[in-house]
Amino acid sequence: MSPASEKLTLVKIGGNVIDSDAALTRVLDHFREIPGKKLLVHGGGKLATHLAGRLGIPQTLIEGRRVTDPETLRIAVMVYGGLVNKTIVAGLQARGLNALGLTGADLDLIRAERRNPLPVDYGEVGDVKSVNLRSLLPLLETGVIPVVAPLSHDGAGRMLNTNADTIAYELARAFAPTHQVSLLFTFEKSGVLLNVNDETSLVPEMNEGFFREMLAGGHIKDGMIPKLENAFRAIRGGVDEVILGQAERLPELLSRKTGTRLYRD
Amino acid sequence: MSPASEKLTLVKIGGNVIDSDAALTRVLDHFREIPGKKLLVHGGGKLATHLAGRLGIPQTLIEGRRVTDPETLRIAVMVYGGLVNKTIVAGLQARGLNALGLTGADLDLIRAERRNPLPVDYGEVGDVKSVNLRSLLPLLETGVIPVVAPLSHDGAGRMLNTNADTIAYELARAFAPTHQVSLLFTFEKSGVLLNVNDETSLVPEMNEGFFREMLAGGHIKDGMIPKLENAFRAIRGGVDEVILGQAERLPELLSRKTGTRLYRD
Numbered sequence: 323m324s325p326a327s328e329k330l331t332l333v334k335i336g337g338n339v340i341d342s343d344a345a346l347t348r349v350l351d352h353f354r355e356i357p358g359k360k361l362l363v364h365g366g367g368k369l370a371t372h373l374a375g376r377l378g379i380p381q382t383l384i385e386g387r388r389v390t391d392p393e394t395l396r397i398a399v400m401v402y403g404g405l406v407n408k409t410i411v412a413g414l415q416a417r418g419l420n421a422l423g424l425t426g427a428d429l430d431l432i433r434a435e436r437r438n439p440l441p442v443d444y445g446e447v448g449d450v451k452s453v454n455l456r457s458l459l460p461l462l463e464t465g466v467i468p469v470v471a472p473l474s475h476d477g478a479g480r481m482l483n484t485n486a487d488t489i490a491y492e493l494a495r496a497f498a499p500t501h502q503v504s505l506l507f508t509f510e511k512s513g514v515l516l517n518v519n520d521e522t523s524l525v526p527e528m529n530e531g532f533f534r535e536m537l538a539g540g541h542i543k544d545g546m547i548p549k550l551e552n553a554f555r556a557i558r559g560g561v562d563e564v565i566l567g568q569a570e571r572l573p574e575l576l577s578r579k580t581g582t583r584l585y586r587d
Numbered sequence: 588m589s590p591a592s593e594k595l596t597l598v599k600i601g602g603n604v605i606d607s608d609a610a611l612t613r614v615l616d617h618f619r620e621i622p623g624k625k626l627l628v629h630g631g632g633k634l635a636t637h638l639a640g641r642l643g644i645p646q647t648l649i650e651g652r653r654v655t656d657p658e659t660l661r662i663a664v665m666v667y668g669g670l671v672n673k674t675i676v677a678g679l680q681a682r683g684l685n686a687l688g689l690t691g692a693d694l695d696l697i698r699a700e701r702r703n704p705l706p707v708d709y710g711e712v713g714d715v716k717s718v719n720l721r722s723l724l725p726l727l728e729t730g731v732i733p734v735v736a737p738l739s740h741d742g743a744g745r746m747l748n749t750n751a752d753t754i755a756y757e758l759a760r761a762f763a764p765t766h767q768v769s770l771l772f773t774f775e776k777s778g779v780l781l782n783v784n785d786e787t788s789l790v791p792e793m794n795e796g797f798f799r800e801m802l803a804g805g806h807i808k809d810g811m812i813p814k815l816e817n818a819f820r821a822i823r824g825g826v827d828e829v830i831l832g833q834a835e836r837l838p839e840l841l842s843r844k845t846g847t848r849l850y851r852d
Contacts, residue, residue, distance in 0.1 A: 377641055396670055404669020405661060408738070408746055412692040416744035420722065422693050427677040429687050429731065457685065457731060466694065466722060473673070479681035481673055 330462075330501035331360045331576075334490035335508055339569045340367035340406055350410070352572035354417045359462050359501070362421075363470045363493065364410060365486035370394075370401040390445035390483040398483050399425075402471040410469050421467045426474030427481060429457040432489065434474035434482050448474040448482025450489075453496035487549070491556045498560030505561055506576070507553065508569035513582030514550070516541055527583040530554045553584050562586070595727075595766035596625040596841075599755035603775050604834045605632035605671055615675070617837035619682045624727050624766070627686075628735045628758065629675060630751035635659075635666040655710035655748040663748050664690075667736040675734050686732045691739030692746060694722040697754065699739035699747050713739040713747025715754075718761035752814070756821045763825030770826055771841070772818065773834035778847030779815070781806055792848040795819045818849050827851070 333353060339345045353362060374381055374397050382389040390398065407423040414421035426432030426448075434448025458468060470493065472486035487507070494505040516523035528536070533550055536542050542550065553564040567574075567581025575581040598618060604610045618627060639646055639662050647654040655663065672688040679686035691697030691713075699713025723733060735758065737751035752772070759770040781788040793801070798815055801807050807815065818829040832839075832846030840846040 399673050400665035400669040402669075403673050404665040404667075408664050408668050408690055408692055411690070412740045412746050413744050415692055415695055415740060416742060420695060422722075423688075423690070425673055425676070425688070427673055427680055427686070427688075430680055430685060457687075457726070457729065460725070460729070461722070464722065464725070475677045475680060477681060479678045481677050 327500060327502050329358050329504065330497050331356050331358065331504045331506065332363065332490060332494050332497070333360065333506045333508065333569075333572070334363045334365075334486060335569045336365040336486065336510075337367035338510055339508070340364060341369070345570060346410070346413070349569045349572065350413045350417060352570075353414070354419060355573065356576065361462075361468045361470065361493065361497075362410065362414075363472070363486055363490040364402075364406055365472055366398065366402045366406065369406065370397050373397050373401060384442055384444070387444060389443070390447050392446060395446040395481065395483055399473060399481050403473050403481075407469060407471045414467060414469065419467045420465055421469050422461065423469045423471070425471045425481070426484065426489070430454050430475075430477075431458065431470070432474040432484070432492065433477050434484055435476060436480070436482060446480070446482055448476065448484045450474060450484060450492045453492050455496055455500075459500065487552060491552050494556050494561045494564075495559035498562075503561045503563075505553075505556060505564045506572065507549070507564055507566050508572075508575075509549075509566065511566075511568070512571075512580055513567045514542070514546060518543065524580070525582050526578075527585060529585055529587045530557065531587060533584075550584070557584060557586050592765060592767050594623050594769065595762050596621050596623065596769045596771065597628065597755060597759050597762070598625065598771045598773065598834075598837070599628045599630075599751060600773055600834045601630040601751065601775075602632035604773070605629060606634070610835060611675070611678070614834045614837065615678045615682060617835075619679070619684060620838065621841065626727075626733045626735065626758065626762075627675065627679075628737070628751055628755040629667075629671055630737055631663065631667045631671065634671065635662050638662050638666060649707055649709070652709060654708070655712050657711060660711040660746065660748055664738060664746050668738050668746075672734060672736045679732060679734065684732045685730055686734050687726065688734045688736065690736045690746070691749065691754070695719050695740075695742075696723065696735070697739040697749070697757065698742050699749055700741060701745070701747060711745070711747055713741065713749045715739060715749060715757045718757050720761055720765075724765065752817060756817050759821050759826045759829075760824035763821075763827075768826045768828075770818075770821060770829045771837065772814070772829055772831050773837075773840075774814075774831065776831075776833070777836075777845055778832045779807070779811060783808065789845070790847050791843075792850060794850055794852045795822070796852060798849075815849070822849060822851050 411423040676688040
């Protein structure tokens with residue numbers, strides 16, 4: 323990253339925001355206020371599971387992870403690539419932002435390969451192979467706001483399901499050589515908490531050295547470990563900062579009044 | 588249209604192609620071979636009706652036309668904007684075309700207003716108010732192939748259902764000032780037939796004068812009348828030619844071996 327490169331804010335929102343019309347409205351209102359180039363990555367929420375239930379499509383979990391059989395993939399493409407994506411795009415257009423909804427297949431943005439079925443076959447799931455910003459970079463220059471669904475393609479005509487966190491990190495890394503990237507990675511919690519049940523135990527910022535110490539000391543547990551490993555991988559890949567916190571507090575996250583900011587040494 | 592303006596081929600495909608994987612494969616193979624700038628508009632096919640049936644959502648018809656209640660709109664956004672659109676986009680990417688799936692909300696492409704509920708309330712249906720090619724024109728210059736779903740937005744956050752034929756004609760007219768537009772309007776028949784049961788009665792070409800004569804003579808009937816009225820409206824709006832015929836015979840339509848070509852006087 324050159325110090326002169328332009329700032330890009332990438333916001334990842336998850337199911338907790340998508341499943342609530344009121345929360346989504348507030349988050350899109352906040353998102354509008356972010357200055358400069360920006361991009362939104364969304365997860366899927368409970369709609370896909372709900373729709374699978376109504377259609378009587380059994381959902382298989384292996385070690386807590388969903389298996390994407392072909393019918394479940396079709397639902398993911400409908401719900402993530404269609405309903406959720408276009409709800410957000412239309413909502414941003416209504417706020418005067420020139421949004422463009424994308425999956426990994428559109429503009430060949432994200433290519434993936436179907437995950438090896440051994441040792442565990444998770445089905446139509448894609449591991450990202452490459453991110454191609456060739457068509458997207460000039461669009462950003464003209465004020466277009468990409469809205470990216472958690473779907474990739476294999477380049478051979480097949481759509482694949484890819485975790486929204488992964489999409490957000492891969493995009494952030496791909497933009498890093500040309501932009502000063504802030505990744506706002508939102509989830510249920512206020513940030514990294516020393517005590518998961520105590521929101522006042524928030525860690526305001528950490529570099530990777532501090533993270534390794536906390537990890538060794540047993541202060542970081544469970545689902546936070548892969549989140550932070552991914553975040554520091556993005557930072558090692560050139561991303562300027564990753565801010566973890568709640569989507570509904572986007573302005574305070576940006577002004578560093580809340581959340582955990584991960585930064586480079 | 589200036590004679591020097593560049594050629595743009597706009598292909599509209601309907602449900603008969605979308606509902607068959609084999610037909611869609613052949614049509615996308617043919618579409619790849621069309622030289623120069625091109626754009627694809629697709630209808631919805633039977634998938635949406637099928638999904639509504641599986642979900643137990645009753646479909647209301649008034650005088651043969653479907654009413655788009657809010658649940659039916661959600662299905663349209665999922666199926667047209669998600670599954671059908673991304674299946675085509677991934678299929679074109681696999682053929683080396685840099686496809687970009689769009690609804691009317693993406694890049695603010697097609698704004699519509701909800702149709703007046705009087706005298707008949709067709710629900711969440713949009714009548715096109717404006718087409719905005721500002722973001723699309725530079726993309727076409729770089730070889731991007733737009734794939735447009737039959738959905739518009741109202742600019743206030745609401746998606747709306749809009750007939751694919753209408754989308755195709757409105758886009759063709761919007762491109763006419765800057766491009767020499769050929770609209771390949773595909774459907775079940777070989778073209779305009781003097782006798783609907785006799786494929787050898789195909790009319791190879793007609794201008795509007797000839798159409799009016801045939802209409803007065805009672806030679807054009809039923810569903811063909813609005814199709815041709817729309818086509819000549821597009822031609823009066825500056826579209827160079829409209830070719831009516833079967834999607835699976837795209838190469839022969841382009842080389843004028845089949846189909847009906849409508850042209851300006």
